[in-house]
Amino acid sequence: MTRKPTLAVWKFSSCDGCQLSLLDCEDELLAVAGAVEIAYFLEASSAVARGPYDLSLVEGSITTPHDAERIHQVRRVSKTLVSIGACATTGGIQALRSAHRLGDLVSAVYARPEYISTLRTSTAIADHVPVDFELQGCPIAKAQLLEVVGALLAGRRANVPTYSVCVECKRAGVPCVLVSRGLPCLGPATQAGCGALCPSYGRGCFGCFGPKEQASDVEAPSLASAFGR
Amino acid sequence: MAPLPYVVARKRRETRDVWTLELEPVDEAIEQIRPGQFTMLYRFGVGEAPISSSGDPELGFRLVHTMREAGQVTRGLCAAKPGDLVGVRGPFGNAWPVDTARGKDVVFVAGGIGLPPLRGAVYDVLAHRNGFGRVVLLYGGRSPGELVFRSDVERWRSRLDVDVEVTVDTAGHDWRGNVGVVTKLIPRAPFDPANAVAFVVGPEIMMRFAAAALIERGLPQESLWISMERTMRCGVGLCGHCQLGPTLICRDGPVYRWDEMRPWLEVAAL
Amino acid sequence: MTRTKTIRTDYLARVEGEGGMTVRMRDGEVTDVKLRIYEPPRFFEGFLRGRDFREAPDITARICGICPVAYQMSSCLAMESLAGVEVDGQLRALRRLLYCGEWIESHTLHVFMLHAPDFLGAASAVELAQTNPELVETALRLKKIGNEVMRVVGGREVHPINVRVGGWYSTPSRAALDALVPDLEWALEASLEAVRVAAGLDFPELEQDYLFVALDADGEYPIDRGSALVTSAGTAFPVPAFLDHVVEEHVEHSNALHARLDGQTYLVGPLARYAIHRELLSPLARAAADEAGLEPVVRNPFRSIVVRTVELVHACEEALRLIRAYEQPAEPALEVVPRAGTGHGASEAPRGVLYHRYRLDDDGAILDAKIVPPTSQNQRMIEADVRAFVTAHATLPDDELRLRCEQAIRNYDPCISCATHFLRLEVDRG
Amino acid sequence: MAEVLAAADLGVLLGALRARGYRVVGPRVAAGVIQYAELDDAGDLPHGWTDEQAPGRYRLARRDDDAYFGYAVGPHSWKRELLPPRVRLWQASRDGLAVEEEETDYQPTAFVGVRPCELAAIAIQDRVFLDGRFADRDYAARRADVFLVAVECGSPSSLCFCSSLGTGPGATDGFDLALTELHAGEHRFLVRSGSSAGNAVLADLPTRPAARADLETAEQVVEAAARAQAGRFAAEDVHDLLLRNLESPHWDAVAERCLSCGNCTLVCPTCFCTHVEDTSSLDGETAARDRVWDTCFSLRYAEMHGGNTRPTTRARYRQWLTHKLATWEDQFGTSGCVGCGRCIAWCPAAIDIRAEVAAIRQEDAHAHA
């Protein structure tokens, strides 16, 4: 059999929730480990295989000058680069800080602000390097993560819809909380992926999956050849 | 409807990114396909795409499909090797009304990857050559490297009873043929517009210009046929994707008489 | 001539977030230990300013994907205390249940997937799956059960959506919780077995004289809330006085803050909870600790893995108890009317006490926020452990020493993402 | 022939259906709306409840009587049952490309409380899925053993306009049993059978023959419902009206409000657009195809290699409205709309198709004045 494709997981500024989603695939983790060689995944393993890697999953946003350099190295060693989660695709919740004056933030958190080197903004991976696929979500949906990995292996387009949460909401048969209860809901403008979680728990969508129909429609190069299919 | 397994019997490269696959049923075969009709071709684990028959209707149950690597499915199909299996559903859609051209001149106008859907009809007309008047094939591509079926085209060109003109948008010095868009060939093509039938396939914009030029020459709208394309998910008129105004292209088309389709093509983004 | 030496790990593996460690030695004496946190600062406290108080649980959950429930609970408690609302009865039982889910998930992840490979000589759980497949399967199933509890109660495992100030958006039916029982019963058995397995591991020698700090939860093993903090030195203070005692300072080598309690280095987390509240553990958890020969106060940090498994038993038993006593409340939440003032909240994240303080204006807008996560409280202690270990085992070969130092850090299940608002191992023998 | 069933005996009807092996699905109150779900007994029905509807708004309210069917329509339609949101079509193994179609052995189901507009909607979907050159296997199998218990409409909402489209409020055909709920005097149902299956069930019920007064009261109920919606929509020329206004500036005006969320298409009982999802297992050995509800409002719906044919909300809204009210007729020989008002109630932007048509009509009149 031909060599297994290699997988690397990288972290930038983030809460680790999206990488954890991979470890949360309890039922599929060993199948994933069977389909790809997990070559670099610090949160899960101290063994580090050298690049280049066939598939890199990148979590987190770029917030420091050092990270702005590091992401270029990651791109260089990655055949396919998929950014995962709101931090990596939009700058994440820490991008909220762009609305505040950075100096105020630093002094609010740190008593010795002079120790901190940080970029003025929290920016998406795609703002720094070309990205093959962006998987939105805060956190990403583990089923979608598996789907993206599976699709890349099979050389098919991932079934990651870009339409509104409302579509999932209606498929699930959840009564619209906006219409039937008057709750504010971001569902119409937010990308599907969560399965209309909030409306199904009786609250309005608050936008975890980011704006709908924004996803880059870039086709990632197929890994099928690496997989010997 | 589930795909039937077919085996890739032969595979030929037409251009850098266009391939022809010849498929034979493993077991059960679909109904006989007619020129103009299409099948939904399935690449295992990747997905399905509508692809027109490009084969000689005399071939019987053997299917011939010519496709460009446009996305993941077509790329997967083009990567299939002889002996590989692909799934087939069909045949779907309607066929070229070749019979309406009996006794008349026949004009084929193809742009780029538009020639494959027409090839079966060309074979059909040539197989019954005596039943038709003059036969004209006007074929244009973006560059010489993008022309498909070059040996067929050469063979037809060498026949005295077929008029073949090939043109490319841009070419290097080694190209000795026509340069320019295919519609430019229409005004001087040798056919009698009052007594001819035209079959046109290409990008929508090309079909619109070709139709204008043909009508300008005096071809009645009712004698002009085109083949339409939209996204298709089911191929049988049930998924809604291929709607264009009053029609479902997979069900009512893909072949339309020009005057039926023209009003809808004139509305942008319909 | 002096001989200096540096042992350095640039990127610590199997910890949540990014950090490194440097140990410097001179003539066999440790001169400096630094845990360096690279995890870039994320300034949550800064951008909470101006947001509505109801947004705090959803925003602060994003500080940590490993223990989002801890953030949600501490922030809700702070807001509720300010408004004079106490979430009690079944609404509170559900919070504790959700938190048990997080403990099960997080402790399993740490014990089996991040920490156990150190003891069993593997690089990862996936590698461990080759040599100890049943262990890894057990781990995955346990973890899944923890996640399932969080999914049913909270909506999803990472960043639950069902938690709100005042309670919940909707409460699960009795039947939905009952469906968890068979899995939790299995999990209880599996965690009892985990205690036996963990107790049988080989532990490096190290005894530390810790100042333990944990929440006091009025007669319960502290999880989802607490009214005061208690120390192994016998002192106590109420949660609102937290910042009068705990002072965080910013040190140059790290993006995380270092905390001291009344000037002293201290420890929070499983070892502390166990040392202070052993008597409050569930019956099976206590029995398991006894059976495993666990002394009432564990001072060898490497044995924290055993304590975590004991807490795993507790979390499973507690979850079952809560489910069996559950009755779906009539309303999913209490009304919380904001008022100007300062609110404090603290709960026991899997890694230790997590304290939140908010100052609100009359409209409920956040004027100021302060969050003290467990890892920054433990950071000085981690450095102290590493220093003590290296001092005691200075003769170990570098590779072995580095490995053990990393392991000493992993003893804490440090959650670096939280701490930044917070690590790298470098041992410098010169 | 009509019979009368006492309201107290409604449970007997449900029991009779269950005794014949039907799964019984009908309206019940859940999560603040009237949904279609399995019914255990008549007590599950929304008796005493009604729905108040306005564009972008739906609320349950108490009635001052204990009518069982005293509401208009909820967010669900029967397409959930006949064209479920997600259906596995087949799965295949790599080896020999062996494709296995899903089992379509569905339990017979009785739909209880089908509104006349919903009967019409089912008839429309029947045409789409069963009457063409290719009938849909899954739809046909689900539809085969459906028993339809219609209930004529006595409480239309402010959004209903079935009377303008001739799809209600009375039920004329397409049902197995049709009920009319009568309050004047004794609380009872007029029951009519529309099929032999209906006759058989009716024979199981403790009914009495309908008196003239029963029939008259039933007529009055339906007439009153029709009167309540009079003049809400002018349907006659809407096909031509819309098709001659494909470039109307009004499409831009709607596009400014429309969120392209797709709710209108998803709640519509006739909208049938679907997408297929091809998937494969991680080891690459098996693959499957699912059919899922799609919406013409999604950007990708009209995406082709080389471009999107409907890149704007303007183009997508125009597709929806003209398809519903005009080109559906060309494609399937009926309107695509039955006047249930769901798309109006469940539009988060409160867009009302009737108002949009009226605006185009007005503009058209100006242009041709």
Ligand SMILES: Cc1cc2nc3c(=O)[nH]c(=O)nc-3n(C[C@H](O)[C@H](O)[C@H](O)COP(=O)(O)OP(=O)(O)OC[C@H]3O[C@@H](n4cnc5c(N)ncnc54)[C@H](O)[C@@H]3O)c2cc1C
């Ligand atoms: C009747 C007919 C006959 C045809 N005959 C031929 C022929 O003979 N030869 C030929 O080369 N071509 C032919 N085509 C065109 C051919 O079908 C397309 O090039 C092919 O479908 C491309 O599919 P793909 O999967 O390879 O590309 P894709 O990458 O799938 O691209 C196709 C488009 O579909 C969209 N799409 C795909 N998957 C999804 C998804 N999961 N979600 C949302 N959108 C998605 C994409 O936006 C993309 O733009 C014909 C088309 C029709 C309609």
Ligand code: SF4
């Ligand atoms: S509840 Fe929200 S997501 Fe669901 S349909 Fe309504 S607006 Fe859309």
Ligand code: SF4
């Ligand atoms: S278009 Fe609107 S009113 Fe008409 S049937 Fe569909 S949802 Fe009902």
Ligand code: SF4
């Ligand atoms: S008309 Fe309303 S429901 Fe339909 S897509 Fe537009 S905003 Fe959504």
